[in-house]
Amino acid sequence: MKITDVRAIQPIGKDSPSDWRTTLGQILVAIDTDAGLTGYGVGGGGLSGIHVVKTVLRDLLIGRNPEKIPQLWNEMYQATLAFGRKGIAVMAISGVDLALWDLSGKSQKLPIVSLMGGNPGEKIPTYHTVWDFQDLSSVAEHAGFKLHLGKVAAPDQQEIMISAIEQARSLIGTGRLLMVDAWMKWNVDSTIAISKEIATFNIEWIEEPLSPDDLSGYETLKEESAVPIAGGEHEFTAAAFRPLIQQKLHSVLQPDVCWCGGLTELIKIYKMATAAELRVCPHRGAEIWALHAIAALDPNPLAETGRPWMTWVEGQPSIENGMIELSDQPGFGLTFDEHKLKLIH
Numbered sequence: 001m002k003i004t005d006v007r008a009i010q011p012i013g014k015d016s017p018s019d020w021r022t023t024l025g026q027i028l029v030a031i032d033t034d035a036g037l038t039g040y041g042v043g044g045g046g047l048s049g050i051h052v053v054k055t056v057l058r059d060l061l062i063g064r065n066p067e068k069i070p071q072l073w074n075e076m077y078q079a080t081l082a083f084g085r086k087g088i089a090v091m092a093i094s095g096v097d098l099a100l101w102d103l104s105g106k107s108q109k110l111p112i113v114s115l116m117g118g119n120p121g122e123k124i125p126t127y128h129t130v131w132d133f134q135d136l137s138s139v140a141e142h143a144g145f146k147l148h149l150g151k152v153a154a155p156d157q158q159e160i161m162i163s164a165i166e167q168a169r170s171l172i173g174t175g176r177l178l179m180v181d182a183w184m185k186w187n188v189d190s191t192i193a194i195s196k197e198i199a200t201f202n203i204e205w206i207e208e209p210l211s212p213d214d215l216s217g218y219e220t221l222k223e224e225s226a227v228p229i230a231g232g233e234h235e236f237t238a239a240a241f242r243p244l245i246q247q248k249l250h251s252v253l254q255p256d257v258c259w260c261g262g263l264t265e266l267i268k269i270y271k272m273a274t275a276a277e278l279r280v281c282p283h284r285g286a287e288i289w290a291l292h293a294i295a296a297l298d299p300n301p302l303a304e305t306g307r308p309w310m311t312w313v314e315g316q317p318s319i320e321n322g323m324i325e326l327s328d329q330p331g332f333g334l335t336f337d338e339h340k341l342k343l344i345h
């Protein structure tokens with residue numbers, strides 16, 4: 001089997017937010033082959049990511065055997081090294097990598113979960129992310145909830161945050177998980193102070209309190225935070241996760257498979273984290289791209305709800321009574337009607 005074309009487009013779903021998540025957001029990568037199979041993956045980077053695919057990655061891939069995924073990944077990483085390593089270039093590689101995996105599953109007539117030694121059909125619990133604690137009352141079937149505090153994260157808003165977390169715990173009761181997400185807007189001192197205030201509310205983790213580059217800050221939090229720290233949503237490649245894991249800077253690692261380099265890198269991160277006895281909980285794990293890895297590799301599976309505006313992905317399993325499960329369809333099990341997709345230009 002040989003690759004005959006690599007295409008990338010940016011479909012826009014209803015209610016896609018008017019910020020970088022749309023302008024530099026999800027791209028669909030399609031890889032065509034001479035076997036008549038097309039593999040699909042979702043990466044990131046918007047039109048900039050598409051430019052990386054079309055000007056660098058496409059030429060590298062045409063005529064190649066798509067089943068040589070580790071070799072192709074290394075060549076794509078090398079070809080983008082001068083301007084890549086993190087961010088948009090790796091987001092683009094992620095979409096290509098996932099499309100290669102999709103092709104691999106389709107050519108073997110197996111779901112991706114089976115390629116990793118797992119089985120479809122397992123029911124996986126989910127947690128739901130909300131931006132306002134008042135939204136919690138309508139989603140009571142989930143195993144847990146994450147309160148996103150990115151809008152009220154200033155130092156003088158600590159009281160508002162702590163009060164919101166307390167009200168969230170009282171709304172969902174004691175039987176469900178509760179997490180909080182600071183979206184890189186706190187600092188070491190405020191994280192320690194807030195953690196001491198909220199530890200009494202039985203918080204599963206504080207997510208991304210600091211910049212991903214502030215490793216020394218995370219080193220301090222490892223010792224002094226009263227609540228476990230999660231992170232990695234905005235980190236790229238398994239190589240960059242290695243120090244996070246070796247130094248145990250995060251208790252919970254949250255790679256985003258559509259950004260971090262694709263499934264090839266997510267598998268490496270799972271292996272490193274498992275060996276270090278750390279938990280992996282992929283960002284947006286209920287989206288199909290990470291769900292296969294969760295089902296196959298995760299001893300403590302928990303899937304975060306996905307982007308509601310990704311409505312153009314047909315075949316994404318829905319959440320029923322707080323649980324989600326994979327079908328036995330080959331590849332990632334998705335279909336795309338490319339003619340129907342609304343594109344950004």
Ligand SMILES: [Mg+2]
Nearest residue numbers: 181207208233
């Ligand atoms: Mg987050």
